[in-house]
Amino acid sequence: MVTRRDFLHQGMGLTAAGLLATPLIGCAARNTHTVAAAGSIVHTAKPSSHTAGHAKNKAAAAAAADTAPAASTELEPPPDIFDAQALDLEFWLKPRVLDVTRPASGERAKILYWKDGQVIDSAYQELCHLMRDVNGKETAPIDPKLFETLWGAQAFVARYGIEHPLEILSGYRTPTSNRRLIEAGVPAARQSLHISGQAADIRIANLNEEVLGGLVRSFRQGGVGFYYRSGPRGGWIHADTGLKRTWKG
Numbered sequence: 001m002v003t004r005r006d007f008l009h010q011g012m013g014l015t016a017a018g019l020l021a022t023p024l025i026g027c028a029a030r031n032t033h034t035v036a037a038a039g040s041i042v043h044t045a046k047p048s049s050h051t052a053g054h055a056k057n058k059a060a061a062a063a064a065a066d067t068a069p070a071a072s073t074e075l076e077p078p079p080d081i082f083d084a085q086a087l088d089l090e091f092w093l094k095p096r097v098l099d100v101t102r103p104a105s106g107e108r109a110k111i112l113y114w115k116d117g118q119v120i121d122s123a124y125q126e127l128c129h130l131m132r133d134v135n136g137k138e139t140a141p142i143d144p145k146l147f148e149t150l151w152g153a154q155a156f157v158a159r160y161g162i163e164h165p166l167e168i169l170s171g172y173r174t175p176t177s178n179r180r181l182i183e184a185g186v187p188a189a190r191q192s193l194h195i196s197g198q199a200a201d202i203r204i205a206n207l208n209e210e211v212l213g214g215l216v217r218s219f220r221q222g223g224v225g226f227y228y229r230s231g232p233r234g235g236w237i238h239a240d241t242g243l244k245r246t247w248k249g
């Protein structure tokens with residue numbers, strides 16, 4: 001269980017690392033390209049002679065100075081991330097509502113599943129049903145810690161005005177379903193934590209994989225897989241409650 005202080009600290013670390021600083025909405029690839037391009041312009045301004053080099057360096061410095069204010073304006077985190085403990089307390093103590101969809105089945109539900117420090121059992125059952133194996137048509141108990149991670153991610157970005165439902169691309173998987181995915185060439189581990197109800201593949205519309213994955217990783221609750229994909233819907237993030245590890249798939 002991540003503490004409130006840890007969470008805020010991690011959230012701030014995330015901001016400092018520039019993950020939250022990249023615009024939350026938009027194409028991740030495009031943002032990365034912009035940053036990479038700007039960086040390479042400065043780096044490629046190599047001096048051809050000492051004097052010219054000096055001038056060029058000055059020009060590069062000026063260019064950097066020109067871009068710095070714009071960048072820092074863009075990188076400025078919303079003030080509430082540095083807000084007092086009071087807001088932080090409120091974040092963790094408020095009732096937890098998960099707004100989820102299952103694109104595979106077309107279901108959508110907004111479920112209040114945690115209140116006054118307790119998981120609401122009927123809501124938990126409903127969430128487990130939503131996280132079921134849609135292909136194998138089987139429901140299994142889901143690790144409650146996983147809901148904490150999913151809720152934390154959704155509630156955190158909601159503070160930035162991103163209130164899209166959390167898309168559950170895959171939750172629980174029967175061993176048979178998991179094997180079929182592997183046979184079909186879909187990235188899935190043989191001993192997948194999806195089989196034990198400890199993993200979910202998730203996406204939040206318009207939120208890039210880097211930010212969502214970085215945020216989930218900051219919870220330090222388990223494994224995080226970054227699945228980058230081009231295309232209008234982008235990739236997804238695998239989150240589980242197993243060992244802490246990160247990978248790109």
Ligand SMILES: [Zn+2]
Nearest residue numbers: 199200201238
């Ligand atoms: Zn997964």
